[in-house]
Amino acid sequence: MKLKPVALKVLLALLIIYPAGVSLNADVIRLNDGRIFIGKIISSDSRGLTFEMSGERKTVDQSSVLKTEPDFASLQNQSVEVVLKDGSVIKGKITDYDEEIGLLIDIEFGSLTVPQVSMKVIEDPVQRNYYNGYPVNIGISGGYYFSPGGLGADFENSFAISAFGEFKTSLMRGLFAGIGLSYYFVDYTASGDLSYRIVSAVPYAMYRILVFRSAKSFIRNFVPHVSLGTGISYVAVHDNRAGADPENFGEMNLTFVPGAGIDYYVTSHFLVRLKGEWVLIAQKSSALNLVNINLGGAYCF
Numbered sequence: 001m002k003l004k005p006v007a008l009k010v011l012l013a014l015l016i017i018y019p020a021g022v023s024l025n026a027d028v029i030r031l032n033d034g035r036i037f038i039g040k041i042i043s044s045d046s047r048g049l050t051f052e053m054s055g056e057r058k059t060v061d062q063s064s065v066l067k068t069e070p071d072f073a074s075l076q077n078q079s080v081e082v083v084l085k086d087g088s089v090i091k092g093k094i095t096d097y098d099e100e101i102g103l104l105i106d107i108e109f110g111s112l113t114v115p116q117v118s119m120k121v122i123e124d125p126v127q128r129n130y131y132n133g134y135p136v137n138i139g140i141s142g143g144y145y146f147s148p149g150g151l152g153a154d155f156e157n158s159f160a161i162s163a164f165g166e167f168k169t170s171l172m173r174g175l176f177a178g179i180g181l182s183y184y185f186v187d188y189t190a191s192g193d194l195s196y197r198i199v200s201a202v203p204y205a206m207y208r209i210l211v212f213r214s215a216k217s218f219i220r221n222f223v224p225h226v227s228l229g230t231g232i233s234y235v236a237v238h239d240n241r242a243g244a245d246p247e248n249f250g251e252m253n254l255t256f257v258p259g260a261g262i263d264y265y266v267t268s269h270f271l272v273r274l275k276g277e278w279v280l281i282a283q284k285s286s287a288l289n290l291v292n293i294n295l296g297g298a299y300c301f
Helices: 003-017 125-132
Strands: 027-031 035-045 048-053 056-060 065-069 079-084 089-098 102-107 108-114 119-123 138-147 160-168 175-185 194-208 221-241 249-264 270-282 285-301
Touching: 003 108, 027 048, 035 056, 035 175, 089 108, 108 175, 125 160, 138 175, 138 270, 160 285, 194 249, 194 270, 221 270
Parallel strands: none
Antiparallel strands: 027 035, 027 065, 035 048, 035 119, 048 056, 079 089, 079 119, 089 102, 102 108, 138 160, 138 285, 160 175, 175 194, 194 221, 221 249, 249 270, 270 285
């Protein structure tokens, strides 16, 4: 059967407006934690947002919704991660969608069709890392400390440098495990006969308050945090007197380090950190207390 010229023009126009396979009137529901659903919104009220996806109805809390978009076009060419039901992950850009067939994704080596029935969830990795924090933070910091307490009169205020690594745990949102390595420059004023150095290795737990990361304003760049660590410090002593025996000695001490601070994300992967710490070094003779104010930066990935 041949189409008349007018009918042919109309058909071509419809194909241009509604490309094959693309459900332009499919709603896109984006959640704060980075999950993305493609379906049709049924209702939105105080009880939650209800939508239909592949013949199944789902309801999510209004507080968990980042935004909704009225058609699939907003999702095209966005980099996503598709988690399959077998646990594998496909990374690429969505180029097409059909409710019956699934997603067409551009990956590094070509295009791939992912059937709807094999998908567990679609995730926006950028929003997911805003919400949960990046898996790893690696950084350095420098600070100034003073020594209150009984031994404070024997030590001048001085400087410390640190390197740290933090790793997201799966126990709860915002909970990280970390380790800090620090070197303290020590100026012992009670006697010129002795010189001190302190190095420490302190594992710690950090709770990062990520509630602001879902905000739409600049406040999303701020992440307050608190931490608590227990580790060891080596207090090294050098005897400056001629013929001293031993000339170098020291002791290993249990160390407690509670702290609090705030991170500011300058870019999505780089943050600046301001942090205060109380370092308690439990020496055999008496406890040495150091109060640190640190400024540093970290790369997040």
